[in-house]
Structures are given as C-alpha cells and as structure tokens.
Amino acid sequence: MSLKSINDILEVLAAQPEWQEPPFQRLLACWAQVVGSMVVAHTKPLSLQRDVLRVATSSAAWAQNLTFERQRLILKLNQKLSIGLKDIHFSTAGWQRPQNIPKKQQTISRQEHPSYVGDGMSIDDGDVTPKAKDANAAFQNWARTVQGRSHNLPLCPLCHCPTPPGELQRWGVCSLCAAKQSLKSC
Numbered sequence: 001m002s003l004k005s006i007n008d009i010l011e012v013l014a015a016q017p018e019w020q021e022p023p024f025q026r027l028l029a030c031w032a033q034v035v036g037s038m039v040v041a042h043t044k045p046l047s048l049q050r051d052v053l054r055v056a057t058s059s060a061a062w063a064q065n066l067t068f069e070r071q072r073l074i075l076k077l078n079q080k081l082s083i084g085l086k087d088i089h090f091s092t093a094g095w096q097r098p099q100n101i102p103k104k105q106q107t108i109s110r111q112e113h114p115s116y117v118g119d120g121m122s123i124d125d126g127d128v129t130p131k132a133k134d135a136n137a138a139f140q141n142w143a144r145t146v147q148g149r150s151h152n153l154p155l156c157p158l159c160h161c162p163t164p165p166g167e168l169q170r171w172g173v174c175s176l177c178a179a180k181q182s183l184k185s186c
C-alpha cells in the first residue's frame, strides 16, 4: 500500500461523523450563542443522549420558562450543529456544584465548639467560622477575643497557655497541643 493511498483512507475517515468532535462538545461551544448571555448564567448543559439534551437550571422557574421555549432552541441547535436533536429536558437536578455544599463543620453551633468560652467573649454572632468578607476586622475581633479570654482562664498543662475550659474538658490540653498530638499519632 502506497503512502498516498494511506492518506486517502485517512481523509475518508476524518470526514466520517464519528471522527469529528462529539456533538455535545460542539453544543457546549455554541450554547451561550444559542441561548443568549442572560440565560447562559442560569443553565448548564449536562448530557446529550439519544437525541435528548439534558440541561440543569439554577431554579425551577428557569426550567419552566425554558421548557416553553425549547422548540425554538431545538430548531436553532439543529441548524447550527446539523444534529437531530429531538427534545431538551430542563431541570434543577445537577445544578448544584459540589463546592457549594456547606461543610458539616460550619453548621455546628458555637456553644458546641470546644473553643467557646461564653457569650461575652464570642468571636462573632453567627457561626464559628470567621467571615472572610472582612478578614482584617475578623482578625482584630479574634485578637481582642483572645486577649480578653486570657484572663481567668485555666492553663494548658502542656504549654501553660490560657485555655478555654471546653478545650481542656475535651482534649485535656489546649486545642493547639491537641492538634500537635493528633499530628504525631498519624
């Protein structure tokens, strides 16, 4: 077989639909153009299977509105991508990204937290996680809290630092020493 005939075969193969970019990839590439900049922020195409496109939406209202408009979108997509799309299913399922799910730790109340030392000395009114929005103010709050705390607190038997009683009750030492100990045991 000559090199030329191999090239001919490769050319024929490259023209076959299955050697081209998968339809879903092409759909993703032009999705924003088809639905418009308003809609694109509230939609996320998930999959294209058996000529049915599944799209996650940010809310049930968006799913409803877009369901009414889906014939127009199907037409546009079929023209643009020359595919045989038959239907689009919009639903809120699959919208939530993993990083949006709050960590378990953030939901415990501050009273339950071993570093809790009483209402007058709490770090803030809400959860135990300092709010990242104003890191500077959060730090100053924290510094003030630690200074205020240092008076009248029992001392950690290991490092002799003033320690919230809750930490001593839980670990027998301060939270820093407890953390160091758990690191050693790993």
Ligand SMILES: [Zn+2]
Residues within 6 Å of the ligand: 156, 157, 158, 159, 160, 161, 173, 174, 175, 176, 177, 178
């Ligand atoms: Zn300690």
